[in-house]
Amino acid sequence: MEYTKTDVLLKVKDVNLFYGTKQILRDINFEIKDIVRPGMKQGQVVSLIGRSGIGKTQLFRILAGLGKPSSGTVTISKDKPVKAGDMGVVFQNYYLFEWRTVYTSLELAAKKNPALKGKEKEAIYKYAEDFNLTEHLKRYPKELSGGQRQRASIIQQMLNGTDFLLLDEPFSGLDILVLDRVVELLLDVSLSDELKTLIIVSHDIGTSVAISDTVYVLGHEEGKPGATIKKEIDLCARDLAWKKNIRTEKAFIDTLQEIKAEL
Ligand SMILES: Nc1ncnc2c1ncn2[C@@H]1O[C@H](COP(=O)(O)OP(=O)(O)O)[C@@H](O)[C@H]1O
Ligand SMILES: [Mg+2]
Known part of the structure; x- marks a missing residue:
């Protein structure tokens, strides 16, 4: 499918988080860009995937401007630091x-x-x-x-x-029928406005990949403290974005395996 990535909508730069001497997050860096598709009102759907306890909710709070990192910045539209309410x-x-x-x-x-x-x-x-x-x-x-x-x-x-909608574990605790409906609704939301960016924090690999255009895998690197982004997967480039019923496609299944290997 045809698309281009243009302006940077959100930028996370060198984010570290410590509790006392314990490092929770290390050197988190990523950018979310505006996706433009001809003739479509396409928003962005980005997932941050990681095991439970890895630091997703802590990162979520920092992205939302509700918590301060020990160092590093989160900026939105033209290098403005994110603040609560944005x-x-x-x-x-x-x-x-x-x-x-x-x-x-x-x-x-x-x-x-x-x-x-x-x-x-x-x-x-x-x-x-x-x-x-x-x-x-x-x-x-x-x-x-x-x-x-x-x-x-x-x-x-x-x-x-707001242009950004952040969701912490939106797929947990839902029965399978409700889950399908929520996925559908979130996809609709991402098509309702070009500027809308959904950021999903989840340990549910399958559902996150099914709904997103980009996923970041949070994990620990051997011998280093704290969780960091071990992998970025561009699902548009793999032709796995904006499609319904992709769960049986080989490229989808291979992607899940690739993510599991990093967790
Ligand atoms: N207020 C706090 N003080 C110390 N450690 C904390 C605090 N809040 C969370 N943590 C620790 O941060 C880590 C990440 O937690 P969290 O972000 O909730 O994980 P996730 O959302 O990925 O399950 C955990 O090891 C947790 O014990
Ligand atoms: Mg959590």
Whole structure:
């Protein structure tokens, strides 16, 4: 498929993270570029894959501007350091306001987005319909299943209108049918706006590769402390991006093996 990579949208440079003397992350460097496809509104989907406990959530917090690295920088659009609020964040535990109904939580998010002024309700109902949550808008988070909370949390972050959407382990704890639906929805989100960039942090290799255009594999290098990026895989170049039903393709299966070898 035809595509070009243009402007740098996000740049991670020499990020290190220590807790006391223990190094968690070491020399993390990568760039996310704008992908342009002729005649398409193509956003970016990037996954950071690693074993559990490797430091993904710590990196996630740094990318979101919620945590500071011990050294190094994360910059977005024209070398601006990222700060809290620049990115939509969907946490692993699908944080919602427990004392507010889903609708009022979503309304609060929509009101922060100037592009939705006067159209907040319409936008909420449209997303709720797409994400199969219309009937649950009046409910409180504790009345929802894990999958429903997750979808509500994704909508909440999309209503915010940020160009970046960061998701920590979005595929865990979902049953297989819900998982397929979430993958489909996230792909739709990545096609809804050229500027939208999804950054997914996950230990689920198969689903991450199925949904992404680029994956970074986080792992330990022998004899060195902390997790670093051991491999970058450009799935566009392998013709594995933007396709449905790729899980049976040889190139897909080979890619999973290649990633497993690095974990
Ligand atoms: N506040 C903290 N103080 C010390 N170590 C921490 C703290 N938070 C996380 N860690 C350590 O950082 C490492 C990475 O954790 P995390 O990013 O949550 O892993 P992942 O998300 O990949 O499962 C773990 O070894 C964890 O024990
Ligand atoms: Mg984690």
